[in-house]
Amino acid sequence: MSEIDVAGDPLAALQDDGTSELVVRAREGDEAAWSRLVERYSGLLWSIARAHRLGDADAGDVVQTCWLRLVERIGALDDPAAAGCWLATTARNECMGLLRRRARDLAPVPLGARPASGPDEVAVARDRLGRVGAALEALPGRCRTLLRLFAQAASYAELAAALGIPVGSVGPTRARCLSALRRLVP
Template sequence: MQQSEVAEAVRRAAAGDRGAWDALVESFSGMMWSVATGHRLGPADAAEVVQTTWLRLLENLDRIREPERVGGWLATTARREALRLLAHRARELPAHDEVRLDREQAGTPTPEDVFLGGERDRLVSEAFARLPDRCRQLLQLVVVVSPPYAEVAAALDMPIGSIGPTRARCLERLRRLLATTDPAVDVRGAGGR
């Protein structure tokens, strides 16, 4: 679907048009499954993420400010739902396992590791927020969500051949922003394809 068609489908779906809703589901379900399985979720958990993401869209359909960008909204929401599910699963300890909570065996980071990691994350987050909207959207999809380029091209309405070079320019811009705040932060490994 083109951006104008997506925007129209969102508006019609918000007005109760079942056909428009079905068109959105057909257009974006593959991308959402890709996001969910990209987080190494099994089929049942991936299905839960996709279903919850559609529910979130349904709940917010009349509040979408940029309906032509609903693909990015869905990708971000699916990523957040996958991460939420993974965090929930990580807190579950099977009762039948003999789990040792020994710090060294569990690989628990030291307080220093936690602080330094948090500081690095804060610096990257601040630099990321200073990027232009287009770069933020592209990097969030390509680096964080990592669906196939065809889905990124459709979600951002850009030629598939320009995704890689644009991603490289955006990452370089992020590196320059980080270098002005803390030269020790390195993002060279981010977003490799």
């Protein structure tokens, strides 16, 4: 059996016609044949995992899973000479499955959402919210009602009806109420 140097080109291993003999011997329990298969195709499997931009741990998991699948299914391979192609396909499928699972596990983030705040930012935001709430309570009833309804996305018509004022007065009244609120927030 001639040796083919596949170190420079991982795909060269796929054309090696000695694979068939190694697979047959590995099926029969020949540990040296298994070692030679692992030696021959590990570079290919690692290059496929790396081509999918997997980190060391994930790439290692993919490579290990490919070898496990071959151990489980070596007896079912129709063409022992195609073991390299079978391993390459298995590696690609494992990589894609891993990437799909990873994408599915990520929680969707709304467009424009800010990253999670640290404890200091949360404390500052709570303090500011408390000051705004206290200032809102200090406003006259009409301003308090208008700003609360406006914060709930009420339309100008709804605001006008709730306050008993013309629709054209809602904008200027809202501006005066917001100005008063800004003056009250320390």
